[in-house]
Structure formats: structure tokens, C-alpha cells
Amino acid sequence: MKAVLSGDMPRSVPLTLILGVILVCLALAPFLFPGVRTVDTAARICIFVVLVASYDLLLGYGGIVSFAHTMFFGIGAYGVALASTHMGRGFDALLVGSVAGAGVAAALALVIGLFSLRVRAIFFAMITLAVASAVAVLVSQLSGLTGGEDGLTFQTPRALGPAFKFGDELFGVKLNGKLLAYYLIFLGSLILFLLMLRVVNSPFGRVLQAIRENDFRAEAIGYRVVHYRVAATCLSAAVAALAGSLYAIWLRYVGPDTALSMEIMIDILLMVVIGGMGTMYGAVIGATLLVIAQNYLQNLMGVASGVVDGLPVLPELLSADRWLLWLGVLFILSVYFFPTGVVGRLRARK
Amino acid sequence: MSVAPEHAPKMAQASFAHRLGPWMPVLLIPVLIVLGFLAIPSSTSWLTLTVSGLAMGMMIFIMASGLTLVFGLMDVINFGHGAFVSVGAFVGVSVLLVLGQMTSAPSLALNLAALMVAVFGAMAATGLMGWAFEKVIVEPVYGHHLKQILVTMGGLIVVEQLIIVLWGPEEIYIARPEALKGAVTFAGAALEKYRLVAVAIGLVVFLAMRWVLRRTKIGLIVRAGVENGEMVQALGYRLRLVFVGVFIAGSALAGLGGVMWGLYQEVITAHMGNQAMILIFIVVIIGGLGSVEGCFIGALLVGLMQNYVAFLEPKVALISNIGLMVAILMWRPMGMIPVVKAK
Numbered sequence: 305m306k307a308v309l310s311g312d313m314p315r316s317v318p319l320t321l322i323l324g325v326i327l328v329c330l331a332l333a334p335f336l337f338p339g340v341r342t343v344d345t346a347a348r349i350c351i352f353v354v355l356v357a358s359y360d361l362l363l364g365y366g367g368i369v370s371f372a373h374t375m376f377f378g379i380g381a382y383g384v385a386l387a388s389t390h391m392g393r394g395f396d397a398l399l400v401g402s403v404a405g406a407g408v409a410a411a412l413a414l415v416i417g418l419f420s421l422r423v424r425a426i427f428f429a430m431i432t433l434a435v436a437s438a439v440a441v442l443v444s445q446l447s448g449l450t451g452g453e454d455g456l457t458f459q460t461p462r463a464l465g466p467a468f469k470f471g472d473e474l475f476g477v478k479l480n481g482k483l484l485a486y487y488l489i490f491l492g493s494l495i496l497f498l499l500m501l502r503v504v505n506s507p508f509g510r511v512l513q514a515i516r517e518n519d520f521r522a523e524a525i526g527y528r529v530v531h532y533r534v535a536a537t538c539l540s541a542a543v544a545a546l547a548g549s550l551y552a553i554w555l556r557y558v559g560p561d562t563a564l565s566m567e568i569m570i571d572i573l574l575m576v577v578i579g580g581m582g583t584m585y586g587a588v589i590g591a592t593l594l595v596i597a598q599n600y601l602q603n604l605m606g607v608a609s610g611v612v613d614g615l616p617v618l619p620e621l622l623s624a625d626r627w628l629l630w631l632g633v634l635f636i637l638s639v640y641f642f643p644t645g646v647v648g649r650l651r652a653r654k
Numbered sequence: 655m656s657v658a659p660e661h662a663p664k665m666a667q668a669s670f671a672h673r674l675g676p677w678m679p680v681l682l683i684p685v686l687i688v689l690g691f692l693a694i695p696s697s698t699s700w701l702t703l704t705v706s707g708l709a710m711g712m713m714i715f716i717m718a719s720g721l722t723l724v725f726g727l728m729d730v731i732n733f734g735h736g737a738f739v740s741v742g743a744f745v746g747v748s749v750l751l752v753l754g755q756m757t758s759a760p761s762l763a764l765n766l767a768a769l770m771v772a773v774f775g776a777m778a779a780t781g782l783m784g785w786a787f788e789k790v791i792v793e794p795v796y797g798h799h800l801k802q803i804l805v806t807m808g809g810l811i812v813v814e815q816l817i818i819v820l821w822g823p824e825e826i827y828i829a830r831p832e833a834l835k836g837a838v839t840f841a842g843a844a845l846e847k848y849r850l851v852a853v854a855i856g857l858v859v860f861l862a863m864r865w866v867l868r869r870t871k872i873g874l875i876v877r878a879g880v881e882n883g884e885m886v887q888a889l890g891y892r893l894r895l896v897f898v899g900v901f902i903a904g905s906a907l908a909g910l911g912g913v914m915w916g917l918y919q920e921v922i923t924a925h926m927g928n929q930a931m932i933l934i935f936i937v938v939i940i941g942g943l944g945s946v947e948g949c950f951i952g953a954l955l956v957g958l959m960q961n962y963v964a965f966l967e968p969k970v971a972l973i974s975n976i977g978l979m980v981a982i983l984m985w986r987p988m989g990m991i992p993v994v995k996a997k
Contacts, residue, residue: 369803419980423987424943426731429803430935433733434979437932438972445969566928570811577804629815636808639801640794 308498310505314585319650323585326592330490334483335475345599347486350493351551352591356575357500357584358543364582365504366536367516368425372432373572375439376413376541378563380405380548382443385456385558393459402549406542413541417534425519425533440564455559464488464553485554492550496543501584503539512536513582567628571598574631577638580645589646602627679951679990686955690962701843703961709849711957712856713918715950717911718934718941719863720904726880726944726993728897730792731799734806735908735934736927737787737813738780742909743916743926744821746776747828757831765831776913777906783813784905788898810928817924825923828916852914859907860950867946876900880944880993933960936975940982942989951990 306313314320326349329336333346355377362368383405384398391397416435420427443450450456462468468481477483503509515522515529523529552558571594579590605627638645644652667673674681687704694700721735749772750757756768791809795801829835830848837844867873879886879893887893915930916922937956941948956975963974982990 363800367800369800419983419987423983426799426803426943427939429731429733430939431979434932434936434976437929438976441972442969570807573804573807626815626819628811629819632808632811632815636791636805636812639804639808643801 310498310502312501312505312584316650316653318653319585319647322650323588326588333490334486335477338477341599343482343486345595347489347554349592349595350489351547351554352571352575352595353588354493354496354500354547354550355544356572356579356587356591357497358540358547359572360576360581360584360587361500361504361512361536361540361543363576364580364586365509365512365516366533366540367519368421368533368537369429370432370537370540371429371569372413372416372436372439373540373544374564374566374568375432375436376409376544377548377551377568378439378443378558378560379409379412380545381552381558381563382450382456382548383408383545384549384552385458386449388458388460389456393461395461398460398549398553401552402546405549406545409541409545410538413537414534417537421533421537422530428537436564436569437566440560440566443564444560451559453560455557455562457557460485460553460556489550489554493547496546497584497588500543504584508532508535516582570628570631570635574635576645577635578642578645580647580649581643583645583647586645586647593646598627605630679948682990683951683954683958686958686962690958693966694962698841698843699965701841702845703965704958705843705845705853706849707958707961708954709852709856709918709957710960711954712853712860713911713914714930714933714937714957715856715953716859716914717908717930718937718949718953719859719946720901720907721934722938722941722944722946722949723876723880723900724897724904725938727876727883727893727900729797729799730901731802732792732806733803733931734787734791734809734813735904736929736931737810738784738905738908738927739912739915739930740814740817740922740924740927741783742776742780742912743922744817744826744912744924745779745909746772746913747826747916747922748821749775750828750831751826757829760832762833765833769831769834773910773913776909780909780912781902781906784902784908785898787905788901792901810931814924814928821924823924825921827921830917830920834917848917852918855914859910863946872896872899933975936979940979940989942986942991942993944993945989945991948989948991 314323330346330350334343337343337346355373359370359373362370362373380402384401387397387401387404388394391400416431417428420431444453446452447454459465463481464485465481468484470479470484473479504512511522511527511532514525515527515532519529522532548563551563555562575590575594576586577590578593579588580586642649690704690707691697691700694703717735717739720738721732724730724732750768753768753771756764759765787809791805792802795805834848834851837846838850839845865873867877875886875891875893875896879891879896883893911930912927915926919926933956937949937952939952940955941950941952955978959974959978960971964971986992
């Protein structure tokens with residue numbers, strides 16, 4: 305167990321329990337919560353855990369703020385979509401698309417990192433914001449290649465579709481391709497997450513933490529700060545792209561809204577901060593909380609808005625579309641009062 | 655024992671290239687304009703594009719100047735600066751809509767009066783908001799870049815959503831005041847009146863800001879604070895207060911830029927600040943964080959580049975600015991006019 309978790313145990317009883325429950329729920333989601341929407345939610349949680357974990361490598365361990373993480377996510381998603389469109393449905397297309405997406409993302413991260421991180425880590429935040437928005441515009445303009453605003457709908461291998469059946473029923477759940485697709489996503493995410501856990505607990509991860517705490521001193525001890533930061537950027541970009549590939553495989557669709565929008569970036573930021581920066585388990589908790597909240601709490605806000613109907617301004621403030629407003633407030637408050645997130649709090653309690 | 659070599663100081667003048675160095679950023683603007691002239695086939699469209707490029711550059715400068723000063727002075731990076739642009743635009747446009755009779759009258763004086771009211775309204779609103787923003791959002795996270803970026807980004811989201819709550823999610827269309835509609839013809843090229851006005855306002859703001867920074871005592875304190883804040887504090891100035899003042903002034907300027915930008919595009923949305931932020935960041939980075947002159951030159955370069963490239967190859971326009979930024983960072987990694995910190 306210790307080897308699987310790379311020696312980074314949860315170190316808190318409640319945290320262990322919560323993580324265990326999440327793992328069991330995700331592993332058995334199609335059987336515990338049969339239903340199209342719940343399984344979809346579970347898949348989204350798996351994918352976002354990986355995405356947020358890769359972002360945490362940058363933000364929590366490297367101390368670098370990037371706004372281009374959705375861009376890398378989108379590159380992976382579009383990689384799979386383009387490969388599947390041009391090579392036809394098949395596992396080879398998925399593989400080629402994912403690998404190419406991860407490669408392109410890492411190369412782009414290398415370029416951005418090299419010319420911004422060598423001066424000031426703070427440039428990186430601004431430059432990634434500019435590049436990400438330029439790429440988003442470019443993707444919606446190059447409609448010949450990317451399908452523009454409409455995005456691309458493509459076919460995944462037959463074995464991952466609902467029409468493919470490999471048995472009757474097990475505990476009342478139909479054994480079809482959708483189930484296989486879910487387990488592909490789940491296992492892919494689990495492997496990527498454990499990989500991230502391995503990375504941050506390696507000597508490389510330690511050096512990154514040292515740089516985060518005091519980059520000047522790390523440089524003085526003899527570590528090339530720029531090299532480490534750029535390497536972290538590339539690695540995190542590649543993993544984000546792989547998460548994007550998984551997302552595309554699950555949705556069988558990519559578009560600017562699902563893969564490139566600024567809103568996903570804000571979601572990622574929130575998940576990292578609420579879960580806890582600088583710990584991979586924070587990604588699990590943050591992603592789970594936020595995805596569930598997004599899927600179910602929005603309805604609640606609609607109800608709340610209905611209750612105060614008739615009063616001035618309040619219904620507007622509480623309407624489900626103003627979701628982002630409250631997330632923003634929550635975000636600011638958690639950065640101030642809750643900088644270590646849920647995981648930090650749980651660990652401090654023991 | 656050999657004799658020490660005779661000391662013969664050389665009084666050679668610095669080489670031409672060496673003396674040119676400090677002027678290179680300024681020279682880039684005429685170079686870009688000439689390049690544009692060579693690339694664009696018709697000279698009348700070149701003139702039109704140059705004026706609109708300059709106008710756009712001036713507006714970006716007005717929006718970006720506050721950000722660069724705030725960073726230079728207190729090392730605070732405000733990702734929420736775009737919020738002031740949006741709020742300024744919304745307040746200004748609302749005032750203009752209320753004063754609809756004055757803006758639609760064909761008299762220049764009435765139009766300008768309405769515009770003045772709108773601009774002052776917007777600047778007052780964003781200045782106040784800047785003060786609140788500084789108190790509530792920025793103050794608790796001094797000296798912590800990572801948190802600053804996160805928290806100000808959160809502030810931007812909140813303000814953007816509040817705009818939607820107050821003004822509704824639809825974009826608002828706004829007509830320019832009657833006297834500023836249309837264009838004047840100069841040397842066969844149609845130059846929009848509004849753009850000429852924007853260039854004029856931008857120049858005035860730049861010169862005024864330069865005057866304040868170079869010729870007044872408060873400007874001296876600000877410049878000294880950018881270079882070595884601790885020393886200024888040791889000399890007995892409350893830099894904290896100066897900083898709040900600069901933050902408010904910068905926010906008010908962003909509001910002014912927002913009104914101008916809104917009238918330039920003739921449509922405003924809650925996300926316009928966010929979009930403007932991208933250009934603002936490019937400008938601030940290539941100018942050198944903390945440098946007002948660099949910001950001015952950078953803004954003009956970006957404005958011209960965007961207009962020329964959008965004419966020649968529309969799809970490349972946004973990428974062209976990123977290309978410009980990459981090129982300049984390759985040449986001078988700290989920006990065109992790097993700010994020397996005495997630390």
C-alpha cells in the first residue's frame with residue numbers, strides 16, 4: 305500500500321476514510337449508482353481529479369500560477385478527436401491522439417516556460433493567460449480543422465459504445481461498452497493520479513517544494529531553478545493533455561466550451577484551493593466536491609431563488625446562472641482563511 | 655623590474671550602436687510604421703490603419719498604465735485590473751444613455767459636456783472601487799505573489815458577475831455622440847473623428863502623467879518608491895498612502911480607458927475587461943513591468959501591430975501580438991525599458 309501511494313500516506317483518519325469512500329464509490333459507480341447522469345458525474349470526477357492533480361504539481365508544488373491549463377487539457381481532447389476523425393474509429397487512433405496531444409502540450413509548455421520562466425515566475429501567469437486566450441480564439445476560427453464553435457463529434461471504438469454487449473446483466477447493470485468506457489476512464493485516471501503522486505514524492509518533487517519555499521536559496525544550493533520549473537510545467541501539461549484525451553473519449557465530442565473555456569480554468573483553480581494546495585489528495589477532495597456541487601447544487605440555488613422571488617436584487621443574486629459569483633466569493637475567502645484547504649485542515653486536526 | 659605601463663586613458667566616444675541602445679524602444683514605433691507602409695499596398699488605407707492603431711494603442715496605454723505603476727511601486731500584481739475597465743465602461747455608458755438628449759444633439763459642446771460627465775462618473779466610480787478593492791482584496795496579501803494572483807483573479811470574477819447582476823447579461827450597444835460620428839478626409843484617407851479624439855486624449859494623459867512623475871514632489875516620491883521603497887519609507891514618507899493613491903488613480907484611469915474602449919467598439923459586455931486584460935498584460939510585459947514609458951511604447955506597438963496584421967491577415971491578428979511579445983522578450987528578457995530596482 306505504501307509503495308502504491310509512493311510513501312505519501314493521508315496521515316489523518318478522517319482523510320483516509322473520506323478518500324477510501326471516494327475511491328470505492330468511483331470504482332463501483334456504475335453498480336452503486338446506476339443511471340446515466342450519475343455515471344457521467346463519476347467519470348467527470350475521475351478526469352478532473354487528474355487534471356487538478358496535474359495543476360497542483362504546478363501551483364501547489366512548484367508555486368507557479370498558470371492560466372493555460374485548460375489549453376493543455378483542450379490540446380489532449382482535440383488530439384483524440386482529430387486522430388479519431390482522420391484515422392477512423394479504433395484504439396490505435398485513441399492512442400495516437402493521446403500521445404500526440406501530450407507531446408504537443410509538453411512542447412508548447414516547454415516553449416512558453418523557456419521564455420517566461422527564465423526571467424520571472426510572475427511573467428508566466430500573464431503570458432499563459434494571453435497564450436491560452438489566443439489559442440481559444442484560434443481554435444474557434446480554424447473551423448476547417450477543429451469544427452469551430454460547433455466542435456467535433458467523433459466515434460470511439462465499437463467496444464466503448466453502448467451498442468456493444470459482452471454479457472447479460474450483473475447486479476442489474478447492463479454489461480455494455482459504456483461500462484467498459486467508464487472503467488477505461490477510471491483506470492486511466494487512477495494510473496495517472498498515482499503517477500503524479502510518485503512524481504511529487506520523488507527527489508524531483510522535493511526540489512520543486514524547495515524552490516516554492518525559497519527559489520533563491522534553492523539556486524544557491526545548486527539546483528537550476530529554471531530547469532526544474534520548466535520540467536514541472538512540461539510534465540503537468542502532458543498529464544493535463546492526457547486527462548483531456550480521457551475526457552474526449554468519454555464524451556465522444558470536443559468543443560471550445562467543454563475543453564477550452566476559461567470557466568474550466570476557474571473550476572480547476574477552485575478545486576485546487578478548496579481541496580488544498582500542495583497535496584495530491586487535495587485534488588481528489590476538491591474535484592469531487594466541486595463536480596458534485598456543480599451538478600446538484602445549481603438546482604438548489606434555483607429553488608432558493610424561487611423562495612425569495614419578489615424581493616429586489618436577491619433573486620438575481622441567487623439565480624442558478626450566478627453560480628460563478630458565489631464560487632468567486634468562496635474562492636477569495638478560501639485563499640484568505642483556508643489556504644491549506646480541506647486536506648490541510650484535516651491533517652492539522654489530529 | 656619593469657616599468658609600469660604608461661596609463662593612457664582612452665576618451666573614445668561610445669560607439670553609435672551603444673548610444674542608440676536606450677533609444678531603440680522609441681525607434682521601434684517609426685520602424686513598425688514604415689514596415690506597415692511597405693507591407694500595405696494602398697497608402698490611404700495605411701494612413702487609416704496607422705491612426706486607428708495609434709488610437710487603440712493610446713486606449714490600451716490608459717488602461718495599462720495603472721497596472722504597471724502599481725506593480726512597480728508595491729510589487730502587487732493585480733489580475734483584477736480588467737474589472738475596472740468593465741465597470742468604467744458600464745458606468746460611463748449608463749451615464750451617456752441617461753444623457754441621451756445631449757449626445758444625440760448635433761452640437762459639439764453639448765456632446766462633449768455629456769462625454770465629460772460620463773468620463774468623470776466612470777472615473778469616480780472606478781476610483782472608489784479601486785480604493786475598496788485595495789482595502790478588501792489586495793491588502794491582506796501583500797508580498798505574496800501567488801496569493802495576489804489567485805485573489806485578484808477571484809475579485810475579477812466576482813465583479814464581472816456583479817455587473818451581470820446589475821446590468822443584465824446582454825451586451826449593451828451604444829452610439830457615439832453625434833459630433834464624434836463619421837470621419838474626416840485627410841490626404842484621401844478617411845480618419846474616424848473618434849479615433850483622432852482618442853489619440854488626443856491618450857497623448858494628454860501620457861504627457862500629464864509624465865509631468866506628474868517627473869516634475870512634482872509626489873511624482874518624485876512615486877519614482878523613488880519604485881526604485882527603493884524601503885529607503886523612501888526610512889526618509890519618513892508613508893509609502894503605503896502613496897501606494898493607495900496610485901492604486902486609486904490607476905483604477906480611475908482604467909475606468910477612463912473602459913469608457914473610451916466601449917465607445918470605440920460601440921458595444922460593451924461584462925467580459926470586455928477580461929478581454930482587454932490580455933492586451934494589457936502583453937503591453938505591460940513588453941514595456942517592462944513598472945515602467946510608464948515602456949508601457950506607452952508597448953501599447954502603441956501592440957495597437958499598430960494589431961491593426962496592420964488584421965488588415966493583411968485577419969486570422970493572425972491575435973497571434974501577431976504574442977509573436978511581438980516573444981520577439982521582444984528574446985531581445986530584452988525584462989521588457990523594453992526594464993525597471994532597475996536598487997535592492
